[in-house]
Amino acid sequence: MHATAPTVAGSRVPQDLLDALCAAVGEANVDVDPDVTAAYSRDMMPLAPSGKPLVVVFPTDTAQVAAVVRACAAAGVPIVPRGAGSGLTGAANAVDGAVTVVLTKMNRILEIDEATGWRWCSRAW
Numbered sequence: 001m002h003a004t005a006p007t008v009a010g011s012r013v014p015q016d017l018l019d020a021l022c023a024a025v026g027e028a029n030v031d032v033d034p035d036v037t038a039a040y041s042r043d044m045m046p047l048a049p050s051g052k053p054l055v056v057v058f059p060t061d062t063a064q065v066a067a068v069v070r071a072c073a074a075a076g077v078p079i080v081p082r083g084a085g086s087g088l089t090g091a092a093n094a095v096d097g098a099v100t101v102v103l104t105k106m107n108r109i110l111e112i113d114e115a116t117g118w119r120w121c122s123r124a125w
Helices: 016-024 034-038 062-075
Strands: 056-057 077-084 101-102 108-112 118-121
Touching: 016 056, 016 062, 034 056, 062 077, 062 108
Parallel strands: 056 101, 077 101
Antiparallel strands: 108 118
16 A cells, blocks of 8 residues: 555645555555546536545446445545546546546456346446
């Protein structure tokens, strides 16, 4: 885990939140780099307002998403879910101090019903 909480978007990421997020999704799936957080601050709508997320996380399954939600709720930090960021409404735009939850790693096929052709996938967008 990170030895000390980094400063992001002008405010310090609470160490307990950072630790909880790393425990939830693994340190490799938690990013606080300002260039990365800036890249995930908005979707493709240039006119919609956006803020600066504190942290960007990349869960790979619903259990990790639930753990991220619990960690953010305990810390009183808002969450912004995001898919590929190709939307044109500003719905995936971050708010200042939020955790952006990028769902693009949720890309596994969970079940295939060959009789009907139905597939159930973990992707959330």
